[in-house]
Amino acid sequence: MTLREMNVTFNVRTLYDCGYIEDYKEISELDPNWKQTMYGCQVLQILQDMYKFNMNYMIPDTQSLPEEERGFSIYPQSNDGIDIYAKPIGFNKQMLETACPIQAIFTWRYGFILKRPYTSVLRKFYSLPFTRPVWNCLYLMVLMASVIFFYLSRWERRIIGGYSSYHYELLLAVGACCQHILPLQANMTSRRMAYLSFIMFTYVLYSFYTSNLLSHLVSDKDNSMDLEMLAKSDYECAKLGNLNLPFKFKVCSIVQEKLSQAKYVNMNDGLNAVLTTRTALLADYMTVYPVLANMFHTDDVCQLIEIDLYSNIKKYFYTSKDFSYKEEFKIGILRMKETGILQKLLHEDILPILNCANTYPMSAEFEQIIMPLCTLLGSCVGATVIMIIERWHYRRNKVWPYVN
Structure with missing residues (x-):
């Protein structure tokens, strides 16, 4: 034509x-x-x-x-x-x-731009892959396995001879869950089968745990928010001064109270408030993102999330x-x-101006390892205290090896 x-x-x-x-x-x-x-x-x-x-x-x-x-x-x-x-x-x-x-x-x-919600430093990050009932089941499984190992070791000692200790079997069961197996000396077939089946099970369990934990590291679900969560949060709302909102839709009622209290701000003040305070800025993304890319570092911009009001x-x-x-x-x-x-x-x-998923490799932050560090520190302190008590007890009661 x-x-x-x-x-x-x-x-x-x-x-x-x-x-x-x-x-x-x-x-x-x-x-x-x-x-x-x-x-x-x-x-x-x-x-x-x-x-x-x-x-x-x-x-x-x-x-x-x-x-x-x-x-x-x-x-x-x-x-x-x-x-x-x-x-x-x-x-x-x-x-x-x-x-x-x-x-x-x-x-x-149109929508809200805000910084990712701050999460507690002491959050139990390493417990996320499993729910609480699953963790309780795993604890019970380790105790049951240690009891079975102990009775098998006693049975072997009665027939063949050797060493038997519940504390050693419990430590062995915990080590198998962490993929750090202690030296095994099992002579009877029944005891070997029990160890082998438990080790294979804990290997599958460990693989599933680590892969699920990695998925939480890559995509942190705690950072997601929607309009309802924003309305219930303590974020303050601000509106860009030159924003022309379309005709009102029903979705506005979710955040109507926050929008009625929102004040108009200019571009610089609004973006600085988003990055430094708990402020959600209502703006159109096509206007804001070029300014964000020019004014702020990529790492700061990638900490922001969007909550669409009109899409x-x-x-x-x-x-x-x-x-x-x-x-x-x-x-x-x-x-x-x-x-x-x-x-x-x-x-x-x-098109999106920033591709934050590919700006740098995912790195674990200190808040994600603080719980294991605190557990390790507490264990070391507890072991030191028990050692001092044992030393005092054995010396007072003249028990070997403190007394020849």
């Missing part, structure tokens, strides 16, 4: 002159309205190259409006004499009454309801999608 030239002039409502929109980048880059208008202008300029039409920009006076209301000033109105709206707009009933959506040209996301909001390219070239514009935008031009325009902002 050959595209026909139009050779007409259309009235275009926009917040910025599309011919000079890049000139506003330094002062408006942090404004979602500028970024969305830029996308719309880029699509409109490509359509202009395809159909050879002219444009007359109609820029509304927004100086007297609050910054958060500027984006609504270009919404279509009945009989406003506008043919094309440069800034893409969401799909809703009000728009359908006054304008015609041509095509969705990109999606937008996959389609932004449509609109014309007036009586626009004569609606079909031509639909075909033109479809061709832009098919050839990849539209994806190329939005590539840098639509």
